[in-house]
Amino acid sequence: MNDRILHLHNCEAVALAAVPVLDFAVWREALINDIAEGAHLSSLFVYKNETQNFLCTIISIPQSRQLGISSCAIGDSYPALTPECPSAHWFEREIFEKNKIRPEGHPWLKPIRFLPDAENTDHPQIGVTDFFSMHGEEVHEVAVGPVHAGVIEPGHFRFQCHGETVYHLEISLGYQHRGVERAMLGGPHMRSLHYVETLAGDTSAAHTSAYCAIVEALSGSEVPRQAQLIRAIACELERMANHIGDLGGLATDVGFLPTANYCGRIRGDVLNLSALICGNRFGRNLIIPGGVRYAIETERRDVIKSRLGAIEKDLINAVPLMFETPSVITRFDGTGRLSAETAREIGLVGVAARACGLENDVRKDLPYGLYAAEAPEIVFYHNGDCYARGYVRWLEILSSIAYIRRCLEYCDNKEEYFTVCGNVAPEHIAVALTEGWRGEICHVAISDESGNFNLYKITDPSFHNWFGLALALRGQQISDFPLCNKSFSLSYCGHDL
Amino acid sequence: MIRILGSRLLQKHRTIEYPDGPVPQLSDRYIGRPHIVGHCLQGCTSCRDVCPVNAISLENDDVNLDMGRCLFCGVCAANCDSGVLSFSHNHRLAAARREDLIINRASPVRAEALNLLAQKLFHRSLKLRQVSAGGCNACEMDSNVLTTPAWDMGRFGIQFVASPRHADGLLITGPVSENMRLALEKTYDALLEPRVVIACGSCAVNGGPYADHPEANNGAAAIVPVDLYIPGCPPHPLTILDGLLRFIGIETP
Numbered sequence: 001m002n003d004r005i006l007h008l009h010n011c012e013a014v015a016l017a018a019v020p021v022l023d024f025a026v027w028r029e030a031l032i033n034d035i036a037e038g039a040h041l042s043s044l045f046v047y048k049n050e051t052q053n054f055l056c057t058i059i060s061i062p063q064s065r066q067l068g069i070s071s072c073a074i075g076d077s078y079p080a081l082t083p084e085c086p087s088a089h090w091f092e093r094e095i096f097e098k099n100k101i102r103p104e105g106h107p108w109l110k111p112i113r114f115l116p117d118a119e120n121t122d123h124p125q126i127g128v129t130d131f132f133s134m135h136g137e138e139v140h141e142v143a144v145g146p147v148h149a150g151v152i153e154p155g156h157f158r159f160q161c162h163g164e165t166v167y168h169l170e171i172s173l174g175y176q177h178r179g180v181e182r183a184m185l186g187g188p189h190m191r192s193l194h195y196v197e198t199l200a201g202d203t204s205a206a207h208t209s210a211y212c213a214i215v216e217a218l219s220g221s222e223v224p225r226q227a228q229l230i231r232a233i234a235c236e237l238e239r240m241a242n243h244i245g246d247l248g249g250l251a252t253d254v255g256f257l258p259t260a261n262y263c264g265r266i267r268g269d270v271l272n273l274s275a276l277i278c279g280n281r282f283g284r285n286l287i288i289p290g291g292v293r294y295a296i297e298t299e300r301r302d303v304i305k306s307r308l309g310a311i312e313k314d315l316i317n318a319v320p321l322m323f324e325t326p327s328v329i330t331r332f333d334g335t336g337r338l339s340a341e342t343a344r345e346i347g348l349v350g351v352a353a354r355a356c357g358l359e360n361d362v363r364k365d366l367p368y369g370l371y372a373a374e375a376p377e378i379v380f381y382h383n384g385d386c387y388a389r390g391y392v393r394w395l396e397i398l399s400s401i402a403y404i405r406r407c408l409e410y411c412d413n414k415e416e417y418f419t420v421c422g423n424v425a426p427e428h429i430a431v432a433l434t435e436g437w438r439g440e441i442c443h444v445a446i447s448d449e450s451g452n453f454n455l456y457k458i459t460d461p462s463f464h465n466w467f468g469l470a471l472a473l474r475g476q477q478i479s480d481f482p483l484c485n486k487s488f489s490l491s492y493c494g495h496d497l
Numbered sequence: 498m499i500r501i502l503g504s505r506l507l508q509k510h511r512t513i514e515y516p517d518g519p520v521p522q523l524s525d526r527y528i529g530r531p532h533i534v535g536h537c538l539q540g541c542t543s544c545r546d547v548c549p550v551n552a553i554s555l556e557n558d559d560v561n562l563d564m565g566r567c568l569f570c571g572v573c574a575a576n577c578d579s580g581v582l583s584f585s586h587n588h589r590l591a592a593a594r595r596e597d598l599i600i601n602r603a604s605p606v607r608a609e610a611l612n613l614l615a616q617k618l619f620h621r622s623l624k625l626r627q628v629s630a631g632g633c634n635a636c637e638m639d640s641n642v643l644t645t646p647a648w649d650m651g652r653f654g655i656q657f658v659a660s661p662r663h664a665d666g667l668l669i670t671g672p673v674s675e676n677m678r679l680a681l682e683k684t685y686d687a688l689l690e691p692r693v694v695i696a697c698g699s700c701a702v703n704g705g706p707y708a709d710h711p712e713a714n715n716g717a718a719a720i721v722p723v724d725l726y727i728p729g730c731p732p733h734p735l736t737i738l739d740g741l742l743r744f745i746g747i748e749t750p
Contacts, residue, residue, distance in 0.1 A: 113676075114676060116675040116676060116711075116712055126676045126679075146680045147626075147628055147684055149660070150627075150641075150659070151627040151629075151640060151657050152629065152637065153629045153634055154628075154629055154677060154680060174676050175631075175674065175676045175680070176629075176631050176674055176676070176677070177631075177674055177675075177676050177712055178631050178674055178707045178710055179710045179712035179713070182712075183710065190547070190548075190549040191549045191550070193549075194549055194550075194568055194706040195706055197706075198635070198705070198706050199633070200634070201633025201634045201636075202633075202634045202635060245638070258501050258504055258505065261645070261646050262508050264644075264646060265646045267642070267645075268642055268645065268647055268648075268734075272524065275523070275524040275527065276526070277526070279526035279527045279528050279571070280528070280569075281731075281733070282635050284570070284730070285528070285569075285570045285571060317507050318504060318508065321500060321501065321504050324500075491634065492634075493631070493634060496674075
């Protein structure tokens, strides 16, 4: 493996020149083998210098707790990886759409974001594509979105149905595309932090942690321990708030009003804890390159501790109730099932993967920040159905509460919580993975000779998981779609960027 | 069933008294309405220089802060050496006219009812269709939270509905990504008159962090006429609720 791939740790930067540039056939074979041996494809993208395009891969190797980078020079097209490596599916479609490099033989080569193109009036119109369709008697097609019935982001879902049964769901996104990766170029600049805070606005803490790790790695800056502590608290609070919201959402989707209502309220209590730390319910304006903007002094720490205790009590009363009510179990159990094998094949990450029994979590596999010193308890379940995806969230909430409690004991506002970052090293590449509440986040940055980004690649966990939702609907009842969708609870804007 | 009843007793009644009771207490670090006093040091441009979205303009040593552009990050105030610019805990930010979002030393704190038509027609029932046009999900979540028991805006007859055909107006979030332009236009066209539009959050008011992006449209007003602007990134649920209540003519403390 050694000269075909450059190993580095999570949140590390290396000289760009150190990245191996292989012959295409060697690169392709090595990647397929590494994935077959258990590595996970965290990112696959095209990097352009003045003369040449390169295909680059970032893989996670849990067995050695390392990342691997490699690349090859590429022309206008190449033999697609997807037929042998299904987890490359969505990445190759992105490459075709963004860089116009064609993966020959890709079984599903359609746009994923429908990038607006003012110059080319012939470009694909959003939502207009060759949806796979079924024909026959009593077969019907259901189209949902972009605007959905609830208060939720837009996306398009096309179901091929026979009676109530869904044979195929195709998900077509891109409605939320705002041009984040393009706007990150030339950074770090004044808006960089705001882009990463809002690219997936419910995951501000985890995405911003990844961005800051990138800048810190590229500038060789060491973040004070107190800042790592506060970052970890912010990320775990974010995990808790979103999981509580989702459990409430799952309850709503099966009409179980008690838990739906309690969770709707309790989520706000957790957001208010984030606001107590930094003034913002979504943890914004807190995490910055070099550390954090606010410390947690003793009185504040004590208030957080006491409120956390009250939240825990409310949750223990509100949530297990749902998992033990027969009418709920009957809706959750066996619905939207994904096998562990399929999950592994398509590169599923996060809660959805752990619900299938896959033991993937960046906090354990590639520890970063405070997690390198002490990790929370990582939880798994089995079955890969809606019950499992819900139950993993409950277990993670309990794990986060315990972890936050331990962290709070070390809060000390007399310790340093911020350091000034040096300059970004020129012609380096940095990779940062964090475990957002949905799953694995991957940021990759490459700096030019002036220390400005000439590549900033962001992969939200939803990028890996939307396809998992599409597969989970096969053979299910269409009326279970809201429940399945909520059990994955993916980000539209995090995907569209 | 006994367990369910038991849980109901333990969870208690949690709806806040507001607006009949006091404003709920916000975090001491909450960044609310900008507070501008006195004149700046001559030639100082510290606040304007650090604003990522050009929300600040300086005229004759007077600071003008456009809350519609503002992301409420607080960095400008942190950089103000003369104590002229700071942020208060005042959550009241909504305005009916775009120009009323621009704050300077002399700006009054507005608390008036915001829309006579809405007050007349929708005072006891305002049904809104939410459209996320490139929103990051924070404004969406903090609008949706108003339907949960602690806030319960259903008390005032304000509800989110499933179709524009059932709605009196739109609550728009996001800078209006180009890919959502047509969907937003169609949703607006499907509303029957009289109809209103509320732009919620910095993105919907002025593009937010995505201002001047070719992939987006600098907010809802570029596509549809807007009747209420609610600044913030995201606006606190209290800010949104205060805006909505004043919009339909309910007095707020």
